[in-house]
Amino acid sequence: MKDANFSKKILCIGAGYVGGPTMAVIAAKCPQYKVTVVDINAARIDAWNSDKLPIYEPGLLDVVKQARGRNLFFSTDVDEAIREAEIIFVSVNTPTKSFGEGAGKAADLQYWELTARNIVRVSQSDKIIIEKSTLPVRTAEAMSRILNANEKGIRFEVLSNPEFLAEGTAVADLENPDRVLIGSQLTAEGIKARDAVVEIYANWIPKERILTSNVWSSELSKLVANAFLAQRISSINSISALCEKTEANVSEVSRAIGMDSRIGNKFLSSSVGFGGSCFQKDILNLVYICQSWGLTEVADYWEQVISMNEYQKRRFVQNMVKVMFNTVAGKRIALFGFAFKADTGDTRESPAISVAKQLLEEHSKVVITDPQALDNAKIDLADYADKLEFIPDPYEAAKGAHAIAVMTEWKEYKTLDYKRIFSDMERPSFIFDGRNVLDHKALFDLGFNVFPLGQPFHKHF
Numbered sequence: 001m002k003d004a005n006f007s008k009k010i011l012c013i014g015a016g017y018v019g020g021p022t023m024a025v026i027a028a029k030c031p032q033y034k035v036t037v038v039d040i041n042a043a044r045i046d047a048w049n050s051d052k053l054p055i056y057e058p059g060l061l062d063v064v065k066q067a068r069g070r071n072l073f074f075s076t077d078v079d080e081a082i083r084e085a086e087i088i089f090v091s092v093n094t095p096t097k098s099f100g101e102g103a104g105k106a107a108d109l110q111y112w113e114l115t116a117r118n119i120v121r122v123s124q125s126d127k128i129i130i131e132k133s134t135l136p137v138r139t140a141e142a143m144s145r146i147l148n149a150n151e152k153g154i155r156f157e158v159l160s161n162p163e164f165l166a167e168g169t170a171v172a173d174l175e176n177p178d179r180v181l182i183g184s185q186l187t188a189e190g191i192k193a194r195d196a197v198v199e200i201y202a203n204w205i206p207k208e209r210i211l212t213s214n215v216w217s218s219e220l221s222k223l224v225a226n227a228f229l230a231q232r233i234s235s236i237n238s239i240s241a242l243c244e245k246t247e248a249n250v251s252e253v254s255r256a257i258g259m260d261s262r263i264g265n266k267f268l269s270s271s272v273g274f275g276g277s278c279f280q281k282d283i284l285n286l287v288y289i290c291q292s293w294g295l296t297e298v299a300d301y302w303e304q305v306i307s308m309n310e311y312q313k314r315r316f317v318q319n320m321v322k323v324m325f326n327t328v329a330g331k332r333i334a335l336f337g338f339a340f341k342a343d344t345g346d347t348r349e350s351p352a353i354s355v356a357k358q359l360l361e362e363h364s365k366v367v368i369t370d371p372q373a374l375d376n377a378k379i380d381l382a383d384y385a386d387k388l389e390f391i392p393d394p395y396e397a398a399k400g401a402h403a404i405a406v407m408t409e410w411k412e413y414k415t416l417d418y419k420r421i422f423s424d425m426e427r428p429s430f431i432f433d434g435r436n437v438l439d440h441k442a443l444f445d446l447g448f449n450v451f452p453l454g455q456p457f458h459k460h461f
Helices: 019-029 042-048 060-067 078-084 110-122 139-148 170-175 188-201 215-246 250-258 279-292 296-323 351-361 374-380 382-387 394-398 418-423 440-446
Strands: 008-013 033-038 072-075 087-090 127-131 156-160 180-184 210-214 332-336 365-369 388-390 403-406 430-433 449-452
Touching (some): 008 019, 008 078, 033 042, 033 078, 042 072, 060 170, 072 078, 087 110, 087 188, 110 139, 139 156, 156 215, 180 215, 210 215, 215 296, 279 296, 296 430, 332 394, 351 365, 365 394, 418 440, 440 449
Parallel strands (some): 008 033, 008 087, 332 365, 403 430
Antiparallel strands (some): 156 180
């Protein structure tokens, strides 16, 4: 199909976990649009143009293949793509600042600003610019000033369209989302631009699920959504510690409260802690924003969500050391899973990183297995490479181990032959279920000492 036959030319700058899948679904659902994804990382673009995509998401390759070469294109020619695009999604990295004012909490916006300045430099016509990256509230105002401080007479409308994807279900989330949120300035130009973006999503999403708001509400909604989800995880994890002291069962507590329609049952599974690229980063950003506005009590409230998450990871390892006779030095411990959740290879802020480092500090012999995340695990723990083993096969990883720690809720781990695994381990053999996904009674009957989170322990001594 020639460019002239496309009714819209859409660009996404940034070919990561958000940009790639989002544009693939838009292209698949809207063959009348030309959709281009650009990135300065040539290896990443090569991967998007191959059958070995740079990220793992169930169903993503099929969606990419459906549209790639027809109306979906991946390129490193950023400038040319900017020039021809009418609508530009910006999905570049916005990590937590590691330097200067706000270090450790504030969002680092240097890549977003560099992208904005490059858009101004090469643009030759008016464009709609869409914040797809998670950004602090009021960022659109700063970006609009940078974009519109040009002497070319070009007008840019800056919108906010935050992503609400869950890794592992990103394709399903994009094809059938709970809601799409689009925020704009409430001017005639802003609303016109917003309507143009609504039109994109309306190709496959019912209009009642496409929400519109002012741009500030949209920016803040993303941070607040992640903060609320993380808060639920920290809340149930705090109760898991109490359950272990009182012999209550956190799964029974979770089920009981989750049946209350005012509470609901989502994000109430106790675990070793939350991870991923968004939760911690977005809460810290929210904390910094509140501090910047002098809302100290509000900032302290949300910061406690992070503190509880860190406590849960420390508590998990402390419990391992305690029950393994107060030392894990020299003991082989197999971490089953390294991704921050199942059905993704993403390891960003994974609790397994902290647990592995803590165990290494205790002089354990740590071996890591994961069906998708070993390459990223090697990068995350590069400074400890000489002290670690990375073994794809969980049976091999568990050979000679004193303990297994389940770190990721991969479905494969529920159906392993644990009788075989037990026969190859040291005695006594321990399983620490950091996701509460295994059959603890069955494992105990095989001979394991089983230590779940917030549930009764099953031990032979």
